[in-house]
Amino acid sequence: MKVLMVDKEKCTGCHQCELWCGTEIASISKELAAAIHETPQPVPRVYVEGKPFALQCRHCEEAPCMDACPNGTMRRDPETGMIYVNEPTCIACWMCVMVCPFGIITPSSSLKVAIKCDRCRSMGYPICAEVCPTGALSLVERKDYRKKKF
Amino acid sequence: MRYIIIGGSAAAISAVEAIRSLDRESPIDLFSEEDTPLFSRVLLPYYIAEELSKPLLNFRTADFFDENRVTAHMGVKVTGIDPKAKTIDTVDNQSYTYDRLLIATGGNAIVPSIPGVEMAGISTLKTMADAERIYRTKGNRAVVIGAGSIGVEACISLTRRGIKTTLLEQLGQVMPTVFDTEAAAIVQQRIEDLGVEVFTGEKALRFTGDGSVQGVVTDNREIPCDMVVLSVGIRPAAELAVQAGLTIGDMKGIRVDEQMMTSATDIYAAGDVAETHDIARSAYFLNAIWPCAFEQGHFAGLNMAGRKTPYPGSYRRNSIGNFIGIPAISMGVTQAESCVIQSDQDEFREVRVRTKDAYKKLVLRNGKIIGAILVGQTQKAGLMSILLRKQVDIADSIPLLMSERLSFMDLLPILRRNADQFSEPEYKELIDTGL
Numbered sequence: 001m002k003v004l005m006v007d008k009e010k011c012t013g014c015h016q017c018e019l020w021c022g023t024e025i026a027s028i029s030k031e032l033a034a035a036i037h038e039t040p041q042p043v044p045r046v047y048v049e050g051k052p053f054a055l056q057c058r059h060c061e062e063a064p065c066m067d068a069c070p071n072g073t074m075r076r077d078p079e080t081g082m083i084y085v086n087e088p089t090c091i092a093c094w095m096c097v098m099v100c101p102f103g104i105i106t107p108s109s110s111l112k113v114a115i116k117c118d119r120c121r122s123m124g125y126p127i128c129a130e131v132c133p134t135g136a137l138s139l140v141e142r143k144d145y146r147k148k149k150f
Numbered sequence: 151m152r153y154i155i156i157g158g159s160a161a162a163i164s165a166v167e168a169i170r171s172l173d174r175e176s177p178i179d180l181f182s183e184e185d186t187p188l189f190s191r192v193l194l195p196y197y198i199a200e201e202l203s204k205p206l207l208n209f210r211t212a213d214f215f216d217e218n219r220v221t222a223h224m225g226v227k228v229t230g231i232d233p234k235a236k237t238i239d240t241v242d243n244q245s246y247t248y249d250r251l252l253i254a255t256g257g258n259a260i261v262p263s264i265p266g267v268e269m270a271g272i273s274t275l276k277t278m279a280d281a282e283r284i285y286r287t288k289g290n291r292a293v294v295i296g297a298g299s300i301g302v303e304a305c306i307s308l309t310r311r312g313i314k315t316t317l318l319e320q321l322g323q324v325m326p327t328v329f330d331t332e333a334a335a336i337v338q339q340r341i342e343d344l345g346v347e348v349f350t351g352e353k354a355l356r357f358t359g360d361g362s363v364q365g366v367v368t369d370n371r372e373i374p375c376d377m378v379v380l381s382v383g384i385r386p387a388a389e390l391a392v393q394a395g396l397t398i399g400d401m402k403g404i405r406v407d408e409q410m411m412t413s414a415t416d417i418y419a420a421g422d423v424a425e426t427h428d429i430a431r432s433a434y435f436l437n438a439i440w441p442c443a444f445e446q447g448h449f450a451g452l453n454m455a456g457r458k459t460p461y462p463g464s465y466r467r468n469s470i471g472n473f474i475g476i477p478a479i480s481m482g483v484t485q486a487e488s489c490v491i492q493s494d495q496d497e498f499r500e501v502r503v504r505t506k507d508a509y510k511k512l513v514l515r516n517g518k519i520i521g522a523i524l525v526g527q528t529q530k531a532g533l534m535s536i537l538l539r540k541q542v543d544i545a546d547s548i549p550l551l552m553s554e555r556l557s558f559m560d561l562l563p564i565l566r567r568n569a570d571q572f573s574e575p576e577y578k579e580l581i582d583t584g585l
Contacts, residue, residue: 008583049557051585058576064532067164067448068441068467070192072209089206091196093471098479099441100532102558102576107477107528145578 001061001081002139004119004126006054010136013052017128017137018044024127025120040110045117046128047104054128054137056117057104059083065096065105065116073114077121084118151176153454154238154246156228156390157254158182159191160440161421161447163210165252168451170218178220179246181238183255185225186278188214192440194281195300195473199307207278231394233414250416250454253391253404254447257384257422257438262295266357272378275304289376290314293366295354297324299468301381302337305346306473308379316347316373318354318366328468330484332502333509333523340474384438386423399425401436408460410450418454420446429463429539430482430520437464465538469528476507477528482521482538486513503552510552517545530556537561542568559585 026042027035035042046056059082066074073089074096090113097107106115120126129137153169153176155162190209196202215222227241237247259274273283292308294301297319308315323334338348358365365374386403397405397413403425410418421443428435442464449461467481486498499514508526512519518541522534537544542564550560565572566581
């Protein structure tokens with residue numbers, strides 16, 4: 001499975017990924033100038049916080065959000081392994097928010113859905129990596145850290 | 151290998167998925183007392199509020215049993231377990247043999263012995279039948295007895311349908327097992343703003359009416375009503391286990407070991423019926439909540455299918471979601487005094503921050519998080535949850551954890567110090583960034 005990784009030497013904390021994610025993925029208008037005036041405000045799925053580092057859903061192999069979701073709204077795409085929110089059935093109970101170890105699920109009271117990165121499921125390639133001006137964000141194969149169990 | 155699962159909710163379904171992840175072939179027979187399969191109990195208040203229709207209450211699709219090659223016996227009550235012969239008996243006089251058995255019978259809603267409780271219009275809220283009964287009851291005044299999560303959600307659901315609702319709680323605050331007094335006050339204010347009348351520290355003494363309920367008499371008043379919802383708690387449905395001679399814990403749940411196995415070989419238990427090791431309390435406890443049921447079912451399933459996988463332990467987690475307009479999440483123990491098991495060496499500490507629209511509290515034992523409450527700003531609640539689960543020392547990071555700007559990347563030094571505890575690839579790859 002591929003994961004989005006950040007090169008800390010290259011991430012300058014410019015928030016471009018956040019801006020584009022918010023416009024391209026989250027907004028209705030898809031135009032920055034219009035998106036900033038939208039109500040409710042578009043919610044980006046990537047967070048450039050603390051130390052300059054762009055963090056988004058890690059698509060955990062054992063995902064606590066999927067276990068906690070009481071109606072199967074949090075789903076894993078069987079083909080890509082990516083976890084996504086099936087928005088029409090989300091009841092805004094925030095159980096996923098309660099258990100996400102990375103704190104990357106936004107409970108949107110106004111939209112009444114849990115919002116998180118689905119690795120640009122409908123586009124095929126993550127916008128954050130595409131727009132990063134320094135090339136700090138890239139898709140790489142997840143390292144196999146596990147020792148052989150059997 | 152023959153698997154039998156008694157129960158059809160979170161723990162049972164999660165166990166099926168875990169077994170099938172390791173064993174595609176062996177037969178699984180599932181017995182559920184309820185006729186409606188695969189619905190989510192947590193969502194029943196949404197059904198009453200007319201926010202979700204019945205099909206939307208399902209947490210797995212209707213073809214789940216076929217897809218997972220499960221023989222589902224819906225509405226078939228199991229009447230007995232024979233651990234020596236490894237058989238179960240059902241109400242239709244059938245007998246089935248098992249190699250591994252899971253008891254995931256959940257809990258039954260407690261019906262308090264208040265005079266008049268048998269009258270029409272009075273119902274618990276646990277099963278689909280309960281929800282339908284409450285939904286169909288005609289009237290415009292309701293009383294909800296017991297201000298736990300279900301009680302509060304029931305109140306708001308009824309209020310949304312234009313029914314004037316009163317919430318009665320015998321203890322001094324709403325959601326006494328979930329929030330401390332400060333958080334409870336914020337929540338109560340919200341509930342009242344939504345139009346619910348709340349009386350705390352007040353006990354229902356008897357019901358009045360002639361066949362159908364017409365009022366509730368408390369220590370202070372008589373509240374006229376057309377319906378009553380009883381939400382005073384649930385009791386583990388452990389009758390089968392008692393009969394079979396399995397070890398029962400102090401909270402009347404079935405005691406299970408690290409592998410979710412009961413005192414009888416090859417009989418496992420998970421969910422609201424199981425008493426497990428509680429990480430926050432460092433004692434056996436019964437955490438009857440959806441995420442614990444799901445986790446326990448998962449671990450029980452893996453162990454039943456032969457992969458020995460220890461369950462790290464449970465801890466309480468509650469979220470009241472969008473019901474009251476602001477998010478509010480709570481986990482573990484809510485106040486240091488509520489830790490029953492303490493030794494003189496244990497050092498407890500509580501840290502609180504209150505701003506205009508947010509409240510945050512951590513409860514620590516020996517520098518480790520054993521409880522957290524977040525109201526208003528809850529997005530980072532999961533960070534507290536993982537630190538609680540892993541029981542790592544965070545004594546030197548309290549200002550950071552209480553900060554509004556806390557982000558996961560700030561925790562990396564803590565993770566690195568406890569690298570053996572954070573061995574999952576998701577953590578390792580971020581630790582490896584060197585930040």
